[in-house]
Amino acid sequence: MSLAREFTKGLWRDNAVFRLLLGLCPALAVTTSAVNGLGMGFATTFVLVCSNFVVASLRKVIPARVRIPSFIVIIASFVTVVQLCMEAYFYDLHKALGIFIPLIVVNCLILGRAEAYASRNPLLPSVVDGVGMGLGFTLALFVLGSVRELFGVGTLLGFTVFGAGYQPLILMILPPGAFIAMGLLLAGMNRIESLRK
């Protein structure tokens, strides 16, 4: 597989949220606005790229029997780095995302890529895989957050889209709205896929 293919697979064909249905807990929980989706997506991408980098470079050193604890220690370290930096420099985002930043540790997307890809592939493809998968995850969270913010509040990225007369569909930014938006987007993706065949 070429590097370009490694990169684009995460955006669409193997998109973490919409195709593999991985990492749904943060995807559903924090996407009450487009900005939250982007913030969570970039934080996850950073952790994913760094952990893929370290796991791929240590793949011949880490014995198979302790690989899972090793991966978890590596991932947890980068998550803590993200958490500290976010609190120090993006305080509002830190408050909005709250508990879901430390919970990136248990995002099965990251452990999944470390186990299934980075531990078996050289450095460069692993980093590219991490960037692609991470951006695909960010894209999914951004779309989900945009749809929910648009209908639930009537704004997009904080800018008013529907005029003052718009009665917001509050349900969309409540937890059930996450499932409804997710289901509709999944159905749309599957429809596009079946038409392409």
Next chain:
Amino acid sequence: MKELARLVLVLTLIAAGAGLILSLVERATREPIAEQRRQETLRALSAVLPPADNSPDTDTVSLVVGKDRRGRELQRLFFRGRKGGEVSGVAFKVVAPDGYSGNIAIMVGIDPTGTVTGVEILSHAETPGLGDKITEAWFKEMFKGRNLDNADWRVKKDGGEFDQITGATISPRAVVGAIHRGLDFFKTHQDEILASSGGSGQ
């Protein structure tokens, strides 16, 4: 045995490397994080206090407000704003435990006579679009100029005079109740709170 040693060694080295990196990052971000938290408190204080020329976040009195379930004492910090040395206002944090979901933390500012000068919602988890209207300006403005004598501290639905929010009575009721209890506490302890010690902790 050799295999086991290798497992232990690799895992230990990885953990040690992680610990090293984390301690470096923690050291680099410690100052900015402390500053962000201080700024947050200062923003809330300046929003609720009348104009002051000191830094209220260092001019504080701490009083015991009660005991928690395990019998430990609960402290409440009173921030004092001063103008020309005289106390011009006092701010304190109250927590409404009876909101619709989770605690509502509120910063209340009052003048030395116990009249509210401003209210700020610090944190809450009320329903977006319904209960979270307690953070809107019109709701917070309602409390300005009110004190224990000139207002009936209940929402209109309970016979008081504070507007509730359509579709969400529980959140405003909790906020009104918490501020009321805070004012009561201030009234009974105002001598200690206003005592001009020139600022404890300085």
